[in-house]
Amino acid sequence: MTRVEQREAxxxxxxxxxxxxxxxxxxxxxxxxxxxxGTADPETLAAYDEWRRxxxxxxxxxxxxxxxxxxxxxxxxxxxxxxxxxxRTRPARKPSRSLWWASLAAxxxxxxxxxxxxxxxxxxxxxxxLTDAGDRREVALPDGSRLLLDSASAVALDFGEGRRxxxxxxxxxxxxxxxxxxRPFRVTGSFSxxxxxxxxxxxxxxxxxDAIFLEKGRxxxxxPGGAGLPLILEPGERVTATEGxxxxxxxxxPAVALAWREGRYVFHEQPLGEVIDNLRRYYAGTILVLAPxxxxxxxxxxxxxxxxxxxxRSLAGVAGASLTVLPGGVVILA
Numbered sequence: 001m002t003r004v005e006q007r008e009a010x011x012x013x014x015x016x017x018x019x020x021x022x023x024x025x026x027x028x029x030x031x032x033x034x035x036x037x038g039t040a041d042p043e044t045l046a047a048y049d050e051w052r053r054x055x056x057x058x059x060x061x062x063x064x065x066x067x068x069x070x071x072x073x074x075x076x077x078x079x080x081x082x083x084x085x086x087x088r089t090r091p092a093r094k095p096s097r098s099l100w101w102a103s104l105a106a107x108x109x110x111x112x113x114x115x116x117x118x119x120x121x122x123x124x125x126x127x128x129x130l131t132d133a134g135d136r137r138e139v140a141l142p143d144g145s146r147l148l149l150d151s152a153s154a155v156a157l158d159f160g161e162g163r164r165x166x167x168x169x170x171x172x173x174x175x176x177x178x179x180x181x182x183r184p185f186r187v188t189g190s191f192s193x194x195x196x197x198x199x200x201x202x203x204x205x206x207x208x209x210d211a212i213f214l215e216k217g218r219x220x221x222x223x224p225g226g227a228g229l230p231l232i233l234e235p236g237e238r239v240t241a242t243e244g245x246x247x248x249x250x251x252x253x254p255a256v257a258l259a260w261r262e263g264r265y266v267f268h269e270q271p272l273g274e275v276i277d278n279l280r281r282y283y284a285g286t287i288l289v290l291a292p293x294x295x296x297x298x299x300x301x302x303x304x305x306x307x308x309x310x311x312x313r314s315l316a317g318v319a320g321a322s323l324t325v326l327p328g329g330v331v332i333l334a
Contacts, residue, residue, distance in 0.1 A: 024058065024061050025061055027058070028061040029065055031062055032062065035048060123154050123169060123170060126154075127156055127169055129154065129155050130153065130154035130155070131149045131150065131151055131154070131171070132151075132152065133151055133152050134283070134284060134305075135151055136149060136150055137149045143159065145164075145185065146175070147166070147175055148173065148261065150171055150172035150174075150261075150281075151260075151281050151282045152281035153170055153172055153173060153281075154168075154169040154170045155167060155168055155173060164180070164183050164185040164186065165186045165188070166185075166188070167187075167189075168188070168205045168210075170205060170206070170207075171204070171205070171281065172203070172260055173187075173202065174201070177196055177197075177198050178198060179197055179198025180197060181197045184197055185197065187203050188224070189203055189205040189210035190205050190207055190210055191210045191223065191224060191242055192210040192223065192224065192246070193221070193222050193223065194219050194221050195220045195230070196218070196219045196220070198217060199215075199218060200215040200216045200217060201219055201233075202215070209240050209242045210240065211239070211240045212240075213254075213258065214237055215235060215236075215254060215258065217235070219233050220232055221246060222246075223246070228246070231249060236252065236254060237249040237251060237252070259302075263305050264303065264304055265301070265311070267300060267301060268300045269298045269300055270298065270299060271296055271298060271299075272295055272296070272315060273289070273295030273296065275315065276312070276315075279311060279312060282308045285328065285329025285330060286331065287312065287331045288330065288331065289333045290332060290333060290334040291319070294319040299315055309323075309325065312333065321333045321334060322334055
C-alpha cells in the first residue's frame with residue numbers, strides 16, 4: 001500500500017538525500033512520489049485529496065512540482081546516475097523510488113530559487129558595494145584606504161562625522177588601511193569587531209563564523225560591538241569568532257589564507273561538502289549534491305577559481321561521483 005506517511009527511507013532527504021526547506025513544497029514532493037507510479041490505493045488517494053483541499057496553497061504547489069518533475073532535462077540527468085546505468089543492464093522495470101527522488105531533488109532547485117530571492121534582495125538593499133558570483137571588486141574608501149571584495153561578497157559603509165566603519169554583510173574582504181590614530185578603522189562581522197589604526201588584514205563572514213587573518217601590522221579583535229577583552233593578532237595569525245566567542249589565534253600560511261586574492265582556492269584535508277559550499281560563491285548557477293555521503297570525503301587541492309565546474313569535475317572524480325551539467329547552469333553531483 002502506498003502512503004505519503006512513508007517510512008523515513010522514502011522521505012525527502014533519505015533516498016535522494018534532500019528535504020526541501022519549505023514544508024508545503026516538501027509535502028508536495030512526497031505526494032508526487034507517492035502517486036507517480038499509478039498504483040496508489042483508494043485510501044492513499046483519499047488522503048491526497050484531503051491534503052489538497054486542506055489549504056489553497058497545496059494544489060498549486062503539487063501541480064508545479066508535477067510539471068517541473070516531468071522536465072526532460074531532469075529525467076536525462078536522473079538516467080545518467082550510476083543506479084540508472086545499473087538498471088539498464090537488467091530486464092525493463094519501473095524506475096525505483098530513489099531515482100524519482102534524484103529527479104525531484106533536482107527539480108526542487110528550481111522551486112527553491114523563489115524562496116532565496118528575498119535574502120538576496122535584502123542584501124542588495126543594505127549593501128553599499130557587492131559582487132556577484134565569480135567577480136572581484138577593488139574599492140577606494142572615503143579615507144583613502146583600499147578594499148578588495150571577493151566573489152559573492154557585500155559591505156555597508158559608515159564614514160560620516162569622522163567615523164571609519166565597515167560592516168561585512170557576507171563573504172570575504174581584504175582591507176589595506178590608511179593610518180590615522182585619531183580615527184580607528186572598524187570592521188564588524190556577524191560575531192566580531194576588528195579595530196585598527198593602519199594595517200592590512202582580511203575578514204570572512206558566512207553567517208556561521210567570522211574569520212580574521214592579519215597580513216601586516218597589528219589588530220584588536222573583539223566580540224560584536226567590541227564586547228569582551230580584545231585579542232591582539234600578530235602578522236600571519238588567524239582567529240575565528242562564533243556565537244560562543246573567539247578562538248585562540250593560530251598561525252596560517254598567507255599563501256593559503258589569502259589565495260582568493262590571486263583567484264585561487266587552496267585547501268588541505270577539508271570535507272568535500274565545505275569545499276562545494278565555498279565553490280557555490282564562485283558559480284552563478286546552481287550546484288546540487290545527490291550522491292550520498294560524499295560531503296564527508298576529505299579532499300585537498302590548489303585550483304583556479306575562474307572554472308568552478310572544472311574544479312567540481314575533478315573533485316567528483318576523486319570522490320567517485322558523476323557530474324552532469326543541465327541547461328540553465330544546474331550542476332548535479334550524483
